[in-house]
Amino acid sequence: MNSVILTVHQLNEYVRILLVRDPMLQNVRVRGEISNFKLHSSGHMYFTLKDEQDRIQCVLFKQRNQALSFIPENGMRVIAKGMVSLYTRDGQYQLYVDEMERDGLGDLYLKFEALKKKLREEGLFDAVYKKPLPLLPSKIAVITSHTGAAVRDIIRVTRQRNKNVDLLILPVAVQGQAAPEQIAKAIDYANTRDDIDLIITGRGGGSIEELWAFNEEIVAWAIFRSEIPVISAVGHETDFTIADFVADLRAATPSNAAELAVPETSYMLSVVEGMKKNLADSMIGYLTDKRHQLERLKNHYVFQTPRLLLDQQNQYLDHLNQRLVNAVKTGVDRKIDNISRLASSLQALSPLNVLARGYAIAVPKGQTTPVRSISQLSPDQQLSIRFADGRAVCSVEEINPLDNDNII
Numbered sequence: 001m002n003s004v005i006l007t008v009h010q011l012n013e014y015v016r017i018l019l020v021r022d023p024m025l026q027n028v029r030v031r032g033e034i035s036n037f038k039l040h041s042s043g044h045m046y047f048t049l050k051d052e053q054d055r056i057q058c059v060l061f062k063q064r065n066q067a068l069s070f071i072p073e074n075g076m077r078v079i080a081k082g083m084v085s086l087y088t089r090d091g092q093y094q095l096y097v098d099e100m101e102r103d104g105l106g107d108l109y110l111k112f113e114a115l116k117k118k119l120r121e122e123g124l125f126d127a128v129y130k131k132p133l134p135l136l137p138s139k140i141a142v143i144t145s146h147t148g149a150a151v152r153d154i155i156r157v158t159r160q161r162n163k164n165v166d167l168l169i170l171p172v173a174v175q176g177q178a179a180p181e182q183i184a185k186a187i188d189y190a191n192t193r194d195d196i197d198l199i200i201t202g203r204g205g206g207s208i209e210e211l212w213a214f215n216e217e218i219v220a221w222a223i224f225r226s227e228i229p230v231i232s233a234v235g236h237e238t239d240f241t242i243a244d245f246v247a248d249l250r251a252a253t254p255s256n257a258a259e260l261a262v263p264e265t266s267y268m269l270s271v272v273e274g275m276k277k278n279l280a281d282s283m284i285g286y287l288t289d290k291r292h293q294l295e296r297l298k299n300h301y302v303f304q305t306p307r308l309l310l311d312q313q314n315q316y317l318d319h320l321n322q323r324l325v326n327a328v329k330t331g332v333d334r335k336i337d338n339i340s341r342l343a344s345s346l347q348a349l350s351p352l353n354v355l356a357r358g359y360a361i362a363v364p365k366g367q368t369t370p371v372r373s374i375s376q377l378s379p380d381q382q383l384s385i386r387f388a389d390g391r392a393v394c395s396v397e398e399i400n401p402l403d404n405d406n407i408i
Contacts (some may be wrong), residue, residue: 033076049078057094074239075109137262140158140199141186199231200231232250364382381396
């Protein structure tokens with residue numbers, strides 16, 4: 001019996017019709033974990049549903065996914081409802097999802113969130129520890145797979161932007177059990193070198209399982225203790241890993257990491273030219289201001305009539321001299337007046353004035369203390385009598401108490 005020869009399209013179309021005719025496959029519910037999620041610019045969602053053994057490709061078109069109450073993410077466990085058919089162009093059967101609901105988070109996603117919370121509480125994500133990137137790195141250590149697209153993108157973009165920047169490729173596994181330790185050791189090794197200014201570590205996109213090496217704690221601590229700034233460039237723009245949160249800077253893609261790390265030569269030249277122009281303009285402005293100041297000084301009356309300035313200063317000097325003379329004279333006159341007042345006061349208090357009015361002072365001969373009472377006298381006692389114009393020596397002949405009726 002001769003078998004029918006079909007074209008590839010005929011065969012795929014036949015299989016598609018078989019699937020469409022199966023009522024069970026037209027309204028099936030599938031439980032699984034999302035991976036390789038991608039939101040296309042058209043608004044359609046493409047992803048893989050997987051369990052412990054197998055996986056199936058899925059598509060959720062824009063007109064259907066607008067009714068979702070959540071945003072699908074890698075690692076999320078869901079129940080998808082739809083129909084199974086064959087995408088004939090690729091010869092691949094897939095699930096066309098009509099509705100989808102959450103069925104709890106996947107184990108890896110829960111593990112990711114737990115480690116993220118732990119490291120955040122330990123301070124590994126704090127902005128205070130983020131180091132600034134060097135403005136013009138001379139050598140960059142690139143820690144990634146030496147065969148992946150990531151390293152090729154980094155090399156290509158770096159060469160396009162600045163051919164003077166050197167790259168040190170430190171090849172490591174970026175997935176699998178050995179990957180986390182290799183990445184951590186490569187980061188530590190880069191820190192032992194004196195010629196490395198910056199580290200870029202990462203890989204191309206993939207599922208949460210494929211990116212998991214950058215969610216391990218050993219890698220997080222290696223990045224945190226690095227004294228050299230680290231750029232994390234893991235996956236696509238929508239992919240986030242623990243390494244992204246710990247790194248000094250997160251890049252959306254490996255190509256973007258090179259763009260962030262290496263300034264374009266043309267841009268740097270334009271910056272230098274701009275700085276040169278600003279410097280020249282500043283100098284011209286400064287010199288113009290100084291020239292105007294010089295012109296104002298040159299036209300100042302001091303320089304036009306210097307003799308007038310000297311005459312004014314001489315006049316001011318005469319004024320100061322006269323003030324000094326007046327101040328000295330006033331001070332001397334004041335002192336003379338004070339001395340005169342003091343002299344008058346002393347003259348008024350002088351005992352000689354009292355003697356001049358007819359009084360005398362009696363002092364026992366050989367003593368200096370005047371006699372103040374007749375009780376100090378005795379008959380025949382010798383007294384020295386001091387008058388206003390001289391002294392006399394007398395002898396006491398008689399001592400009589402004062403009669404109240406007579407003053408003398």
